Amino acid sequence: MAGVAERFGNVMRWTGDIFAALCVVGVVLTSINGTGEAAFGFGAWAVVLWVIFNTIDYLLTGRRLRVFRRRVD
Numbered sequence: 001m002a003g004v005a006e007r008f009g010n011v012m013r014w015t016g017d018i019f020a021a022l023c024v025v026g027v028v029l030t031s032i033n034g035t036g037e038a039a040f041g042f043g044a045w046a047v048v049l050w051v052i053f054n055t056i057d058y059l060l061t062g063r064r065l066r067v068f069r070r071r072v073d
Contacts (some may be wrong), residue, residue, distance in 0.1 A: 016053030
């Protein structure tokens with residue numbers, strides 16, 4: 001059962017990364033086209049979904065978000 005949870009967690013993490021990339025696209029569209037509201041809303045939803053999918057990954061696998069991992073030197 002742990003293997004299934006880890007695989008599903010990986011899918012959630014990858015999906016979250018895709019939404020993070022969409023957020024970057026939204027920010028770029030805002031700066032290029034000046035279509036502030038549409039692109040900002042697009043980016044904001046991408047961030048919300050990124051957090052949701054990475055939270056599901058954390059709950060299933062116990063892995064922290066990559067942003068918050070501590071480096072061990």
